[in-house]
Every structure is written in C-alpha cells, then in structure tokens.
Amino acid sequence: MHIIENGNVAAAMGIRLCRATVIAAYPITPQTPLTEKLSEYIDSGQMKAEYIPVESEHSAMAVCIAAASAGARVSTATSANGLLYMHEQVQWASGARLPIVMCVVNRAVGAPWNIWNDQQDSVSQRDTGWMQLYCADHQQIIDTVIKAYWIAEKSSIPVMVCYDGYILSHTYMPFDLPEQEKVDLFLPPFRPDYVLSPAEPANLNTVTLPDTRVDIHGELAHGYMEIRYLLQEDLRNSLELIGQAEQRFSEIFGRGTDPYLEDYLCADAEYVALGMGSITYQLRVSVDALRAEGIKVGVMGLRVYRPFPDEAVAAALQGKKGVIVFEKALSYGYEGALASDLKAALYDRLAATGALPRVRGFIAGIGGRDIRTAELTSSLRSAIQETTHTGPLWIGLNL
C-alpha cells in the first residue's frame, strides 16, 4: 500500500513495524518529527514501547545501551552535533556488541551552527565500529530500517541508518508501506545470546586488561585486543549478512537491488559517478543529460559505507576509464573520505591489472548549499573530459 509521507515518518514507521520497545531520543533539527511521530504512536496505543524523554543525546545512547544489554530492542535517532555529543557512547555500543539501530538524519556540524543537510556528521563516525547504511529515498529509508534490525541482531553490531536532513527527512514522497505480518516474518522477535538479569548475573564491560587472563572456570579468557579484533572480524563478515538481508527482504517484500551498489546505466558506461544518499538520484538526471550528448556515463549509489564493500566496488568499476565521486563531507586536511576509501579499494584490487580508473572528487552541498542539477551535470562533464588530477573541487562555492 503506497502512502505519501516525509522521510522522518518513513523512518518512524519502520521503527514501529520492527516493534522496538525502548525509544530514547533527544530532540534536534531535522530529526525531531521522527521522535514526535514515535511519541504519537506510543501515546495513541499504536505502538507498545517505552518512550524516554532523555536530557541529552549522550543519555539517549546510554539508555539504549543499558536497555539493549537488558534484552530490549531499542531505537534512537539524532543529527549533526547530537551525534557528535553521543560519540563516546557510539564507540561504547559497538565495543559492547549491542544491536542498536540509530537513524542519523544527516545535517551539517558546527561551528558555525547550520541546521541544513550535508553528511559530515555520519561520515565523521565511520571509524566507530558501527555499520553505516545510506538511503537515497523514502522507500529505502523504511526498508533499510527494517533490514538494519535484522542485520544488527544477527551480527550483534549496531547499525546507523543515514538519510539526508530536509532533502529526504522533511520532503513528502510516495513509498510502499510494508505490512506488519511481512515485517514480523522478516524480522523475528529479539532473542539476544545474553540478557543481563538477576537470573543470570554477570559484570559487563568492566576494565579489561591488555593481556588474556584465566576466568573462574580456569579457562583462558580473551584480552581487550581479542575483543576488538572480533568486532572487526564480524564487521567484515557482515558484508555477507547484508547480502542475505537483501535477499531475504526481496523474497518477502518483492523488491530489492544490489545490497551494496545501486547501479544506474553503469553496465556499458566508461565513466561512473559515485555518491551516497539523495545526491545519487539527482545525478541520474545529469547522467541522462550526458548520455544524450553521447557520453557513456552512469551513476552508482553506495548503500553500505561501513563495512566498506571494497570487493564489490572494485568489481563494479573494473575496466571503467574514470570514477567521479560526489561527496557532502570530507576528511578535513585531505579529501573526501569516500574518495580515499574508493582509491584504496581500486588500488588494492585492480593495481595488478594495470588498468586503474582515474578518480576525481567533488564536494557539494556543504551546510545545505543548494546543488543545482545543471552544475552537477557540468562538473561531471568537465571531470570526464579533463585528465589532470587535482584535489576535490567544491561545487557551488562563492569565492
């Protein structure tokens, strides 16, 4: 059944359909309509859950960490400086292997204050041990929330579902509302391997020494390094899980694409544009325009940023003459983080073939600066025609 709603509501509906039972979130533009909608569902009895009006984002994640440790399926959502304030807890949640799903409604970070869209907030959290899934439209938002819970609970690794503030969060578009029965089929009730409780007492996350140490059964327990290694190992293995989630979702709901890369006209393309989120759909218009000019170009939307699908990306781009990366964030002091990750994947996987695609980086839409499609198209065209390499070019800069 199709409905027309904004991206925040799509996310809220996804959380409700997943039967999360503890919601803790602190208001921050542009995330607020999401948490308001959840409060409506709960107060109106449409959703059986505890809504915790926490006093900060740091506490929002604290509530989620504790509730998840005690066996509840939890949810939170935030943006920009809320996510940055929560950073200490974000690291804690992955270290504690808690399957928390958090919606990140992408917004520029301070200073200075800016409530509009870019992706600096979530991209800056790429090293925290969380998975990061990016959405290009409302259908992907609601579907990705549902997949995220399945992936998180299978891997015991928290997942961020990221979508563009305002451009998606506050924009109304039609999307199919999955039926509750199908979601219940896709996502079984939350049965963690261990639930903190008086019935089975344990002391979680206490000081862990550098070296391994014998436990009360005389067995050698892991040290801190092993625990962190196993997080990394499971994160890498999660690429496989993400594929299974896509497969399982499409079997039940009848829709699905490549789990890692959403491809538009790339099969015969010589050049491919790459990005994350709604900009990749806007780029389709530029691709169509350049195709009309006889330029063989396509666009790929990266749906999974962490764990980085380096193998899939390299395979998809093998033989292309060039890749043009469009990012709404950057690793200050160098270049777009996605561009760096892309080059690394291509270098690792394709250097031996002697045919490395050229990579050009663009930075656009920082702090909600409008990205005019015509400018996207001209940038894409110039990047294809020129061969010189320079650092990322900023589109729409008034300097």
Add this chain to the structure above:
Amino acid sequence: MSAKSTILSLPREEYVHPGTRACSGCGLAIAYRVGLKALGEDTMLIVPPSCLTVLQGLFPVAATKLPCLNVTFASTAAAATGIIAALKTQGNDHTTVAAWAGDGGTSDIGLQALSGAAERGDNFIYFCYDNEGYMNTGVQRSGTTPAGAITANTPFRGKPQQKKDVPAIMAAHHLSYVATCSAAYPLDLYDKVKNCLDYPGAKYFHIHIPCPPGWGYEPRHGIKIGRLAVETGYFDLYEIINGKLTLTAASEKLLEKRKLVPVREYFRAQSRFKVLTDEQIEEIQKQINEKWEGYYSTAG
C-alpha cells in the same frame, strides 16, 4: 523509619567476594557490602568509572555476585533509566535497579543525567558514595571535596571552594526520598535502604566514605574518622521524605545531647587537612554551630 536493625539481625548473605582490588581499609567496601545486603538478590547494578569499577573486579573475574552494567562516566542515571525501561517492557516490576557512583561521577560529570532521571521520576535508587575526591585516579579534587582539603591538584593551599551540597540539589527535584548515610554507621545505611523501597520515583543516597589513601589516616581508624565527621556535626545523617528533613541515628542523638565534638578533632586526624589554619577551623566551627542552631530551633 521501620524497626532498627542490629548486627545480629542483618542477613548473612554476602554479595561481594573477598580478594577485591580495593585499598586496605576501604570505606566503600564496607558501605557497598551492607548496601547490597539491603538491596538483596533481585537487583541490577549500574556502575560508572570509579573506585567501585576496580573493586568489583577486572574482566573476566567479577567480585560482585549481582548483575552489573559498567557505563561511561557521565551516563550512570541514564543507563539506570534504560534498564528500568527494558524491565518494564518485560513485565518485570519487582527487580530493584540501583546505580552506584562516586562523588565525581555524581556531583560533577554525571549530574546532568542524574537530574534528568530524577525529573523523569524513574523508579530506581541512586547511591553516591562520597569519598570526597577522584580517588581512583589518584586523589584529585572533586565537587564534593571539602574546603581546605589537600588533593593532588590542590596540593599546597587545599581546595578553595566549598563542598557541593548534592543532597540539597537532589531534594530540589522534589524526590520522594533523599538520605545521607556513612560507612561508619552501616546499620543506619541498611535501614534507610529498606525504608526507601516503599517510596516511588528516584531515591537518592549520599554516603560519606572514609578513604585511607585519599584522606591521610591509618586504615585501622576508618570507622573512628567516619564517626568523628558525624559527632562533630560536620556531616549530618538525615532523611528528606517528601521534602521534610529529619535527622537520624547519631545525628539525631546530637540533637538531644546538644553537644558537638569540636571539629578540630576531625581535621587534625587527617593529613589532608594539615594546611587548615586555626582561623579557618574556627570559621568552619562557627558555620557548624549556626547550622546546628537551625536544627535545634526546628526541633523545638
């Protein structure tokens, strides 16, 4: 307050194993043991970084027999909220949720989360064990370090500021139950924990905790020092129930005796107060006397 406990009436069940990493003569170890006896087995604990984190054991060995969640420094009370919420969704309304944090974790870095949980009326007990400094990191001053005390970062002239009155801050949240206790009066602590279980919302305990390395005395004198703090009228034992303050145990007796041990004896027994001048001690004695005049007059 219900019937007064005696040593013999205390339950024998122990919830902490021996061989912890606490310092010899640790006041927290005494209060924590008795507190857990009062809480009992159907309890879930939340602990931020503090001496207790060390006392309760390093992975993979836990000195605490009860389920316990270690959390980040500023999030103790928020984590308690999370546990309560999860239990509620599981239809569990019997398990007691108890947070145990130090004075720094309570009065400084964790105050915001504590205020949020208190204002939300979450049903849990928050124990602040106040050894009056960041002892686990090497005796740095905290918000509750008393004025004049030497610490690692107030090394020569002692702490210039006054001790932050956290029980008053928590009472201002209109909590149903606020209490102060001392490791030197374990039975008073035990009875107050039992008493508070009948009250709704967030309950706040502020426990005075003598600390040998932090305060500078021989470990064997821990109980004497803790009692001196109360008998000098410097640290008062009381309950604030729905806003009304009543002195308890040894402080209640002082009300009847109307005679305080000179606070000088308390200061001179601890090397952390060695830079307090006689004038400063006189000034503090004056403040104590004024406070007690207040108690005497309200008691009538």
Add this chain to the structure above:
Amino acid sequence: MDKDYLEIRWHGRGGQGAITAAKIVAGAAFASGYTGVVMAPSFGTERRGAPVMTSLKISKTKIYDLSPIERPDVVVVLDHLLLKEADVTGGLKPGGMIVLNTPAGHETYAFNGFGLATADVTAISVEAGLPHGMVNTGIIGSLEKAIRLLGIDILIRGIEEEFKTRRPERNSLAAKLAYEHTVTGD
C-alpha cells in the same frame, strides 16, 4: 654483564617506592654519562601492598625500544615474600644478578645460574631512622654493591636530591649501610 646497555627490573609492592628508587638510579646513570635512560613504571591498579613492577633501561646511547623488558640483566626484589607471588626471575639472563631484600641469610637461597646479593634492607632502613617498610633508598645501596655500575657516591647525591625535603640524611644513610652490609657471595 654488558655495562654499555643494562636492563633492570624492579619488583616491589604498591607504596614501597620502587618507582622512586628506579628514578634515582636513572638520574644518577644519566648524570654519569649514560645518555640513554628509560624508566617505565608498570601501569595498572597499584594498591598499597599489591605487587608492582618497574623497568629501567640504561644505555650509553639513546634508547629507541620502549617495549617491556623480557631478558633483564638484573632483578631487584624489594620484598622477599614476592618470590612466592611473582615470577621475579622470569627471563633473567644467564649469569644475571638478583638483588634481594630479605631477613634470611644469603646461604639459604640457591638461585643456580644467577648471581645473588642479599641484605635485610628492611631492618637497615629502620636502623637508619626510616619508617618500617621504606626500603627504596636502602635497596639502591644493595644494587650498587651487586653490580658496581655507577659508584655509591653519585647515587647518594641522587638520593639526597630526591629526598631533599624528606629526611635526606636518613635516606642516604640507609643506602650507605645497605651498600656496606649487602652480601654478594663472590
């Protein structure tokens, strides 16, 4: 024993001052021409009485390797009871030296393959007027007697500098007495 590059591991208990002792020896070594000096206390929850370990590397040239000592030339044991608790001689180089504070006689120990220097530093320190258990300055005297690296005088100056406001003369006396009374068995 290679006098150009030496690794010394100190075993003591929280509150016994092993770190201060190693620091004094480090300072004296530096002052006497060892340009490479690294003194690394063991990190963890040092509680009064709990076993702790400190490592001291001394070299004629700058030291770049800061990883823990695995094959010490010397182990200094500030409390004989530690012999039962910690593997104090673990990794000690063949022919390495053990410096041991113990009330027991030198002959009661049989560390074959290693040198041994013993003294009742606890008693000596009390005799020098220090509180019971403060053995960190005395043990320096025993160490110097055992390995004859820097000369007792430069160490005494280091002790008096470190303790200049806390009974320097008693601390240096403890080191002198320990230096004289330490039995090295050779």
Add this chain to the structure above:
Amino acid sequence: MGTRNYRRKTSHSESGPGDGGRTGSWRVERPVVDRSICIPARRGKEACFICWLFCPEIVVSRTIPPTIDLEYCKGCGICAEECPTKAITMMDEAKFAQEGKE
C-alpha cells in the same frame, strides 16, 4: 566454548573470589583473635560480631568463634580497632612468615 561465541566477544565477567589475587600478601600486620576475650567465643553464643560488620574484605566469619580468612585479609586493622573488648591485636606479618605459618 568456542572463542567466537557471543559472550567471549564482549567483556563478560562471572563472579568469583580473588580478583585481586591472594590479597593476603598485601598486609604488613595480621589480626589475631584472643578467644578468651572475644565475646561470642567466650559466651559460646551469638553476640557482638562488630568485627564481622566492619570488615571491608568480608573475611571475618560470622561464626562462634569468629575466624579470619588470611588468604584475603589485607591487614587494615579495623577489626582490631573496633573490637569492644580488644580481643583482636595486629601482629607483625614478618613474625609469622619466618615461622612458615603462612
């Protein structure tokens, strides 16, 4: 228990004694109970137990007579200080070490 099951992927501790090792080795003095003066020992019935109440290490047994677990007692001396009849005295640990009475 495989090295990759959930509980081993996190810092998940189970409870048991001696996290700090044999903390009895920390002490410089050890408490010795004189049973002729100790109230419950002398009367042979449940009484006093102040030492049991105040022991931070929970190594004083609530038995008649009370005994002290020297494996973990850190020798803080609170029991000796608080005993109303001075039945507990702290004695230099070294004295016992020599006699091998560990």
